[in-house]
Amino acid sequence: MTIGALVYSLRGPREGTISYTELTQITGSQAITEVRVEGERFSIRGADGSLRVGIVGDEEARHALVDKFAAAGIAVEYGSREGSTGARAATALAPIAVMLALGAVGLGMHRRKSRAHFSEGQASGVGKVRFTDVAGMDEVKEALAETVEFLKNPERFGRLGGRAPRGVLLTGEPGTGKTLLARAVATEAGVPFLTASGSSFQEMFVGVGASRVRNLFAEARRVSPCIVFIDEIDAVGRSRGRGGDSASADHDQTLNQLLVEMDGFDHTTGIVVMASTNRVDVLDPALLRPGRFDRQVVVPLPDLRGRREILEVHARPIVLKEDIDLAHVAKVTPGFSGAELANLLNEAAILAARSGADKVDLEHIDKARDRVLMGEERKSLVMDAEERRATAVHEAGHVTVALSSKNADPVHKVSILPRGRALGVTQALPERDRLLYTKEYLEDQICMLMGGRAAEMVVLGTMTAGAADDIQRAASLARKMVAELGMSELGPINVTDHPGHVTHSEHLHARVDEVARKLVEHQLERACRIVRETRDGVLLLAERLLEEDTLVGAAIVACFEKRADDAESAPAELAASA
Ligand SMILES: Nc1ncnc2c1ncn2[C@@H]1O[C@H](COP(=O)(O)OP(=O)(O)OP(=O)(O)O)[C@@H](O)[C@H]1O
Ligand SMILES: [Zn+2]
Structure with a gap:
């Protein structure tokens, strides 16, 4: 079988590679969940998690393959590698990629950041996601039903005078199912799903990102009607014209190309561009104009x-x-x-x-x-005695503030076993879903965040770097209260850092910063007061933590009761108590 394609079959583990002939034969196979195209390189992901890689040198042959996969309803993802040398070098790494992918399947996706190039397996482990696989979110699905209708029959939609959706922006916290939804829309409409990650357009060389965008849309035009899904669009969609270096020049070109492409098709083209982000605020306003991403669908955290x-x-x-x-x-x-x-x-x-x-x-x-x-326990990380004591005191500080604040969430657990990046953790969870945060609740949150630092200052007479994360979170919460929620002496103002939209004076920005800073400072003072007043409890809790590493529920509260020394410890499991 020769189609004038240059096919490099690779040596190495047999299951890691795939020949061109095989590629043409498996295009219709149900056992494939995803195809990734990077330049000449095709990576085929099986329903069982396996990964096979093949090189197709000839451009026409590549197009033909993509058509076939797309027609079979298999997600085709565009990656970042281009050019034959890169492609071949990448293939040499294929066995490693396979191992990583298997590792990812075996361990699940417990660290979001380690999720590299390949998207993880779907809920059910098979390729096609339907609306029924996306749980909850009835309103969101309803909002997307029109998009499905349009894709099923673009011509008719236009004839009836419906305003065809062109770009749909899915916004929401990480992990709320935006990608899942976009895939489900494609399945429901029975159209191909082309996807690329915004970060894959970022390159060192000027022009490369733009040409990738061009290729992606060229592909989309050939297989339309279809969905083009751009994950993390903020990586390409940030406001233009921020710097004079070549990286930002490339960024600007890439974004311009995306705008040009989106303007270049009308409803008869049958392409819907979906994109996801959790940072709408940084997007270039041009992207949100009518005819581009003019529909925004908020994907909320589940209730x-x-x-x-x-x-x-x-x-x-x-x-x-x-x-x-x-x-x-x-x-x-x-x-x-x-x-x-x-x-x-x-x-x-x-x-x-x-x-x-x-x-x-x-x-x-x-x-x-x-x-x-809280992240995985890091048993291997050994803290010395002094670090453990500082950590215990720090966590005890969080706990005492939480226990002393009327509006704070109940403390479930406190631990000085290092987890993830943290040396210790205090777990306070709301008893129910909160729909509205009051000023008092948010103030108590800030106070609780400052509790660790307060204990360091009051009990240890020093400060540790362990409070950095707390401080960052307290500062951003305070800023939000002042700049967006109108919960300060500055009254109901909205001062956001919308790039390119300097609607407020420098002076007001400076005031916001000042008031937010004061707010945190004030809560730190309050936290210090609480620690001073409950010093015995803090010391006792720290002591107990040094003995037991982790304390739960009643055992924590017991440290702060009057006759604390004879308090009985009965670690209540979450299972029993909640
Ligand atoms: N509503 C849901 N129903 C079923 N599974 C869900 C739902 N939301 C999220 N998940 C699960 O979480 C995984 C990750 O979701 P997904 O990648 O779609 O989130 P995302 O919003 O795109 O995240 P990111 O912003 O990080 O790209 C899904 O593969 C699925 O297993
Ligand atoms: Zn802390």
Whole structure:
């Protein structure tokens, strides 16, 4: 079979490579979930998580292949490598890529950042995501129904005078299912799904990003009607004209190209560009103009019912012990995103398997929840005695402020086992979903964040770098209160850093900064006062932490009761208490 294509078959592990002939034969196969195209290189992802790589040198042949995959409804993702040398060098790395991919499947996706080039497996483990696989979000799906209709029949849509959707911007926190939704729209409409990540357009060389955008849309025109999905659009969509260096020149060109492409088709073209971001505020205003991303769909964090439904979807392949009530799990996971919920069940299943259990029980879920919330325990990290003591005091400071503040969330757990990037953690979780935050609640949050630093100052007479994260969070919360929520002496103002939109005077910006800073400072003073007043409790809790690493529920409160020294410790498991 010769189509004038140059085919490099690779030596190396057999299952890691795929020849051109094989490529043409598997295009219609259901066992493929995703195809990634990087220059001449095709990476084929199987439903079982396997990954195979092949090189197709001839451009026409590449187009033909993409057409076939797209027609078969398989997601085609455009990657960042271009040019044959890069492609071949990349292929040499294929076995490594395979291992990473397998690792990712085995361990789930518990660290968002480690999720490299390949998108993770879907909920059900098979390729096509339908609306029914996206749990909750009825309103969001309703908002997208029109897009589905349009893609099913672009011509008719135009004839009836409907204003065809051209660009849909999905906004929301990470892991809320934006990518999942976009895929589901493609499946429901029965059209190809082309995807690229905004960051894959960023390059060192001027012009490369723009040419990638051009290629992506050229491909889209050939397979239309279709969806072009751009993940993390903020990477390309940031406001133009910020710097004179070549990186920003390239960025500007890339963004211009995207704007040109989006203007270049009308409703008859049948292309819908969907994009996702959690930073609408940094996007270039030109992107949001009519005819471009003129539709914004907010994808919210799931509420109680949504969480239960997401848990149900992801519990399908897992064997749960009979007494596990997913409604209850939903209740103790306020603020979790869909990805975190999926991750929670996945981690629980891994823990169960590791401990030799044949079913996932509440203890596994409890442990998994800690891991998702606070990161993995880092047993290997050894703190010396002084660092442990400083950490214990710091965490005890958070706890005492939380216990002393009327509006703060209840403290579940405190630990000085290092997890993720943190040396210690205090876990305070709302008892219910909060829909509205009051000024008092937010102030208490800031105070609680400052509790760690306060304890360092009052008890240890020093300051540690461990408070950096707390300070950053307190500062940004305070800024939000002042600049957006109107909760300060400056009254109801809205001062956001909208690039290119300097609507406020320098003076007002400076005032906002000043008032926000004072707010944090004031809460730090309050936290110090609380620590001073509850010093004995703080010391006792720190002591207990040094002995036991982790304390839960009643055992924490006991440290702050009058006759603290004879307090009985009965570590209440989350499972029993919540
Ligand atoms: N509503 C949901 N129903 C079922 N699963 C969900 C839902 N939301 C998220 N998930 C799970 O979380 C995973 C990650 O979601 P997805 O990648 O779509 O989020 P995202 O909003 O695109 O995140 P990011 O902003 O980081 O790109 C999904 O693959 C799915 O397993
Ligand atoms: Zn802290």
